[in-house]
Structure formats: structure tokens, C-alpha cells
Amino acid sequence: MNLFSDIRALVIDSLNAMVAEGALPGGLDFANVTVEPPRDPLHGDMATNAAMVLAKPAGAKPRDIAEALAAKLSDDPRVSSAExxxxxxxxxxxxxxxxxxLPKAILTSGMAYGKSAMGQGKKVNVEYVSANPTGPLHVGHTRGAVFGDALASLLDYAGYEVTREYYINDGGAQVDVLARSVYLRYLEAHGQDVAFVDGTYPGDYLIPVGEALKDKVGDAYVGQPEDVWLEEVRNFATDAMMMLIRADLGSLGVEMDKFFSEKSLYGTGLIESAIKDLDDKGLIYRGTLEPPKGKTPEDWEPREQTLFRSTAHGDDVDRPIQKSDGAWTYFAPDIAYHYDKVQRGYDLLIDVFGADHGGYVKRMKAAxxxxxxxxxPLDIKLTQLVKLYKNGEPFKMSKRAGTFVTLSDVVAEVGPDVTRFVMLTRKNDAPLDFDFDKVLEQSKDNPVFYVQYAVARVNSVLRKATEAGVQVDDATLAGIDLSDMAHDSELAVARKLAEWPRLIEIAARTNEPHRVAFYLYELASDLHALYNKGNDVPELRFLQEGNTEASQAKIALARSVSVVISAGLGILGVTPVEEMR
Incomplete structure (x- = not known):
């Protein structure tokens, strides 16, 4: 049930009737006719722009169309007034x-209320996290992981067929650096003193990896030149890091459907096939690029390279894909990876990148x-930085990681549910301050607590009702007569519940799961306001002493809120609480 869609269908039917009657000309396009909540709730429950968007093509005054449409809509029993x-x-x-x-519809549908067929089963690939396999995930990865996972769940809820994918960046020089770092820990495990130089990774997380390598190969690599051990240690280290990354993601409740290795693109013809596809379309050529902005001619050494004509597809400049020495640029395997995605038949691709990838958006979309x-289509979502605070001070780096705060540090402090919800309390491209003290406060200012408290409050009411002998299972509540539900505070809650299906479609259409978190806070606020008003207005209390049917009617509305919040939390990957402790 989507009340806004239902009323829009009523508007379209009324417009078609006006066409049939000759009040409007035929052939009008109704695609841009909308039905939405008005900006000011005092103006009504819904508003339509039908007269405004049809006036010019219809050759009529907007008010004339609106007045005729109002007369049609007023004939429907659902519409009490059209102004x-x-x-x-x-x-x-x-x-x-x-x-x-509404409560009957929600309690009958359960968690399916608000689910949409908007996606029509279209295949969507959401790639997120995709961190270099050189260490544990840090707090920036945490935000990308939460955002990507919630977006995937949102799209699934909206009727898409979603694949969650992780791109393993195991084809670059950073993996060689990892191998050398693990080798140092391997030597250390053999009792040698080592020094981490040349950008090697000093984090303690590599100590057990070095020890595991010792357990596997003994002293076979001790004192050996790099060409003897590099490839084997690189593979061993990468596997160990991916196990660590999978464990980090698991602690946050994130499970990927597919892990794609960059290394699989090399030596397999995949890069060559992708470039040939572009070449066949006339988009590959040999040329020399202009100097980058800020470079003077003295600083710039022009050289001929193999270029992708990305400007033909909206980019600012053409991009090199092969260096003058014949080696692929870092862009070439990314082209090949996305070529593979296209070949897999996805209808939509979504990449979730960190804020430092902003300059990469246009070239990837062009490719x-x-x-x-x-x-x-390719939609690239950038997640901005997260600043961590504790006791009013910036949260210090992890000693284990050596240089950064890890995902596991954050989860250990506040748990996965709080971590996930807080990461979605800002739009993905807005900076986020994560204060460990504030996110654990039990106050209205803490959205995590406030939303969870709404579910716990409803559960408390259900327990008390059951103890009082009132039957409050969903099937019973769905059959209760709610014709006496007429107080403004009750109707406000119902109106907010009606927005849920529409909210899902808007959030899915814009790829913005933070909208779900915002909505849940607003819905929880309406429920808390209704509950608190019962202190002054006894007839609003959820439990009406001595009146079972009145209690069930009040509880039906409250339980509907709990159902919707639980569904929303499920999209965000957060577990609703039974009670607050």
C-alpha cells in the first residue's frame, strides 16, 4: 500500500476523465504530475502540481485546470477537501x-509494508569498501562499508536484484610493499632485529602473519634474495589480509556476494579485451596531453602515450591508459574491471568511493x-571523512594499526548497531563527527537511542497489555475498529506512517540511504510525542484501563510504528532492541 501512489492514480484518472469530457485536450503527458506532502502541513495532507505542469501544453490557465480537477477529486470518498x-x-x-x-494495512503486511516493485527486478551491482589488502579496515572504510551495505539493502527493498561486490586491489605495487613488510615480521619471528623503512607497514597486525609464514615455510626464506620469496609471500600476505578484512566486515554485519581480484585482470587478456572494445569504437589513439593545471612548460615533459578519448563521453580531458614504455596505467585495469561488470549484464552500476576519489568520477563514468x-548508468557515491572524538578530544590512532583508527576499534567502543546508525545520520558526501560519548547518551539528541527507544517503548506497552489480559498479536490488532482515532496527535503519527512507502522509493531513486535514518528519527519523535501527551490527555494513553477494545486500538497504531521502524532499521543493518537497559 502506497497512499501517495494511490492518490496520484486518482489524480491521473480524474485528468483522463477531463480529457474524455473535452475539458482538456488529448495527448497530454502526465509523467511530471506529482502528489507530495505540502511544504506547510497546515495547507493539507497532499498537494499536486497537475494544473501547473499541464497548463502550457493544454493552452489553459492553471487555476482553471485546478478548479476543474478539484471538483473531480472531491467526488472521491477519500478526499474531504480539494482547495x-x-x-x-x-x-x-x-x-x-x-x-x-493505515494500521490495519501495516499490521497485515508486516515488514513488507513499504516494499516496492519500483526496481522491477533490474540487476544492480554495488561495489563498496574495496580497500587495499594491506591492513585492517580503518574508520573511513567503515563509513563506506555502512553506506554501501545500507544502500544495497535499500535497493533490494525497492525491488532491485542487488549484488554486493568488493574489488580487491591486489595488482599494484602496494601489495609488494605488504609482502616486504610481512617478510620483515617473518625475520622477526626468527629472532632477527628488523627496521621498517621505505614505506613498509609497521603495524602490529602483521606480527601474527609473519609468525604464520614461519610456521608454514620454516626458515626456507631466511637470508634469501627477494626474487625467491616475493611472489609466494605476496600471495600469502594478501590471503591473510583478506581474512582480516572479512572478519572486520563481519563484525559490522557486512557480507559480500562477490570478491573480484584485480590480479585476475593481468595476463588473462581481460584488459586487452576492454581496450580493444574502446579501440573498435574509435576511442583509443596515440597522442600527447596538455600539461596539468599548475604546471609550467619548464616543469612538463610532453610524451606520446596511448589515450582514451574520454572527452567524447563527458570527461574534461582524455586519459592515458598505457605509458610510453608499454606498461598499463592504473586506469586501464579499472576500465577492464568495469567492462567485466558491463559484460555481466547489470542494468545499473554503483561505486562507493572515499572522498579522495573525487577527481576519478568523470573518467570512470566516461569509461x-x-x-x-x-x-x-554508473553512479559514483563519495563518502566524506569521519572525525572521531572521545572525552571531548580527538580519538587517538590504534597502536595495533600504527597509523590509523581501525573499524574494529570503533565497533569495540560502541558496537555494530550504533556504529552503523551513526554513520548514516549524515548524507554520504557531508563530513561526519563521531563522538563516542554522545552516541551512547540516552537522550533525544542521540538519534540511535531515540529511535531504538521507540521500539522498546512499544514492546513495553505490549508486555504490560499482555500481563493485563489484553490480546495484542498483530492479527488481532489488525481487526480492531479504529474509527475513534481522531486526535491530531494520533493522526500525525498515521500521516507519517503513510510517507514510508514513498520515502523508500525516493531514497532508492536517489541512492541515499541516510533518508531512511532521518525518517525513522521523525517517526520515533511523533510516537514519543503521542506517548508523552497521554500524561496530560488520558484518552490518548496506549493502555485504557477497563476498556480492552480502546486499548487495542491505541496499541494498533503504536505497534504499526514499531513495524515500520523495525523494517527501516533492517535496511540500515541495525537490530531493533526489545528493551532499553
């Missing part, structure tokens, strides 16, 4: 019976546009 405002907006008020029917012939 023309301003130049031609139409504000609608719905009868109480509409809002009184996917070229590879798919413009048929496969």
Missing part, C-alpha cells in the same frame, strides 16, 4: 477514515558510458 492555492497548486485533505485504515554504449 486551489496560489497560481494553481491543488491542496488535498483526506478523510480520517483513510488514516484510520562505462563508452563500454556500454550509454546503456548502463
Amino acid at each position: 486551489v492555492a496560489g497560481p494553481g497548486f491543488l491542496n488535498l485533505r483526506l478523510g480520517n477514515a483513510v488514516w484510520q485504515g 562505462v558510458s563508452a563500454l556500454s554504449g550509454g546503456k548502463t
Whole structure:
């Protein structure tokens, strides 16, 4: 049930009736006709722009269309009033019976209320985290992991077929540095003194890896030149790091459907196939790039390279894919990886990158546009930095990691549920302050607590009702008569519940799961306001002493809130609490 879609369908039916009657000309496009909550709730329950968007193509005044449409809509029993405002907006008020029917619809549908078929089963690949396999995940990866995972769940809820994917960056020089670092720990495990130089990784997390390598090969690599052990140690270290990364993701409740290795692109013809595809389309050529901005001619040494004509697909400049010595640039395997995604038949690709990848967006979109012939959209979401605080001070780096705060540090401090919810309390491209003290406060200012408290509060009411002999299972509550539910505070909760299906479609269409977190906070706030008003208005209390049916009616509304919040928390990957402790 999507009340906004239902009323929009009513508006479209009314417009078609006006066409049939000759009040509107035929052939009008109704695609841009919307039904939304008005900016000011005092103006009504819903508003439609129908008259405004149809006036010009219809050759009529907006108010004339709006007044005729208002007359049509007023004939529907769901519409209590239809008023023309301003130049031609139409504000609608719905009868109480509409809002009184919502709890039954929600309790009957359960967690499926709000699920959408909008995605129509289209295949979406969401790639996120994709950290270099050189150490544990840090707090920046945490935000990307939470955002990507929640987005994948949101799209699944909206009717898409979603693949969660991790791209293992195991083809670059950083993996050789990892191997050398593990080798140092391996020597250390044999009792040797070592020094971490030349950018090697000094974190303590490599100590057990070096010891495990010793257990596996003994002293076979001690004193041996690099060409003897580098490849084997690189593979061993990468596998160990991916086990660590999988464990980190698991502690946050993140499970990937697919891990794709960059290394698998080399020596297999995959890069060559992708570049040939672009070459066949006339997009590969030999040329010399202009100097980068900020470079003077004295600083710049022009050289001929193999270039991708990315400007043909919206990029600012063409991009090198092969160096003058014949080696691939870092961009070439990324093109090949996305070529593989396109070949797998996805209808939409989404990449979640850190904020430092902002300059990479246009070239990657150009590549996917070229590879798919413009048929496969690529949406790149950038996650901004997270600043950690504790006791009013910046949270210090992990000694284990050596240089950064790890995902496991954060989860150990506050748990996975708090971590996930807080990471979604800001839009992905906005900086986020994560204060360990504030996210554990039990106050309205802490959205995690406030939303969880709403579920716990409803559960408490259900327990008390059961102890009082009131039957409060969902099937029973769904059959209760709610015709007496008419107080403004009760109707406000019902109106907010009606927004949930629409919110899901908007959030999925824009790839913005933070909208779910914002909505849950607003819904929880409405429930808490209703509960607190019962202190002054006894007839609003969820438990009406001596009146079972009245209690069940009040609880049906509250339980509906709990169902929607639980569904929303499920999308965010957060477990609803039974009670607050």
C-alpha cells in the first residue's frame, strides 16, 4: 500500500476523465504530475502540481485546470477537501477514515509494508569498501562499508536484484610493499632485529602473519634474495589480509556476494579485451596531453602515450591508459574491471568511493558510458571523512594499526548497531563527527537511542497489555475498529506512517540511504510525542484501563510504528532492541 501512489492514480484518472469530457485536450503527458506532502502541513495532507505542469501544453490557465480537477477529486470518498492555492497548486485533505485504515494495512503486511516493485527486478551491482589488502579496515572504510551495505539493502527493498561486490586491489605495487613488510615480521619471528623503512607497514597486525609464514615455510626464506620469496609471500600476505578484512566486515554485519581480484585482470587478456572494445569504437589513439593545471612548460615533459578519448563521453580531458614504455596505467585495469561488470549484464552500476576519489568520477563514468554504449548508468557515491572524538578530544590512532583508527576499534567502543546508525545520520558526501560519548547518551539528541527507544517503548506497552489480559498479536490488532482515532496527535503519527512507502522509493531513486535514518528519527519523535501527551490527555494513553477494545486500538497504531521502524532499521543493518537497559 502506497497512499501517495494511490492518490496520484486518482489524480491521473480524474485528468483522463477531463480529457474524455473535452475539458482538456488529448495527448497530454502526465509523467511530471506529482502528489507530495505540502511544504506547510497546515495547507493539507497532499498537494499536486497537475494544473501547473499541464497548463502550457493544454493552452489553459492553471487555476482553471485546478478548479476543474478539484471538483473531480472531491467526488472521491477519500478526499474531504480539494482547495486551489496560489497560481494553481491543488491542496488535498483526506478523510480520517483513510488514516484510520493505515494500521490495519501495516499490521497485515508486516515488514513488507513499504516494499516496492519500483526496481522491477533490474540487476544492480554495488561495489563498496574495496580497500587495499594491506591492513585492517580503518574508520573511513567503515563509513563506506555502512553506506554501501545500507544502500544495497535499500535497493533490494525497492525491488532491485542487488549484488554486493568488493574489488580487491591486489595488482599494484602496494601489495609488494605488504609482502616486504610481512617478510620483515617473518625475520622477526626468527629472532632477527628488523627496521621498517621505505614505506613498509609497521603495524602490529602483521606480527601474527609473519609468525604464520614461519610456521608454514620454516626458515626456507631466511637470508634469501627477494626474487625467491616475493611472489609466494605476496600471495600469502594478501590471503591473510583478506581474512582480516572479512572478519572486520563481519563484525559490522557486512557480507559480500562477490570478491573480484584485480590480479585476475593481468595476463588473462581481460584488459586487452576492454581496450580493444574502446579501440573498435574509435576511442583509443596515440597522442600527447596538455600539461596539468599548475604546471609550467619548464616543469612538463610532453610524451606520446596511448589515450582514451574520454572527452567524447563527458570527461574534461582524455586519459592515458598505457605509458610510453608499454606498461598499463592504473586506469586501464579499472576500465577492464568495469567492462567485466558491463559484460555481466547489470542494468545499473554503483561505486562507493572515499572522498579522495573525487577527481576519478568523470573518467570512470566516461569509461562505462563508452563500454556500454550509454546503456548502463554508473553512479559514483563519495563518502566524506569521519572525525572521531572521545572525552571531548580527538580519538587517538590504534597502536595495533600504527597509523590509523581501525573499524574494529570503533565497533569495540560502541558496537555494530550504533556504529552503523551513526554513520548514516549524515548524507554520504557531508563530513561526519563521531563522538563516542554522545552516541551512547540516552537522550533525544542521540538519534540511535531515540529511535531504538521507540521500539522498546512499544514492546513495553505490549508486555504490560499482555500481563493485563489484553490480546495484542498483530492479527488481532489488525481487526480492531479504529474509527475513534481522531486526535491530531494520533493522526500525525498515521500521516507519517503513510510517507514510508514513498520515502523508500525516493531514497532508492536517489541512492541515499541516510533518508531512511532521518525518517525513522521523525517517526520515533511523533510516537514519543503521542506517548508523552497521554500524561496530560488520558484518552490518548496506549493502555485504557477497563476498556480492552480502546486499548487495542491505541496499541494498533503504536505497534504499526514499531513495524515500520523495525523494517527501516533492517535496511540500515541495525537490530531493533526489545528493551532499553
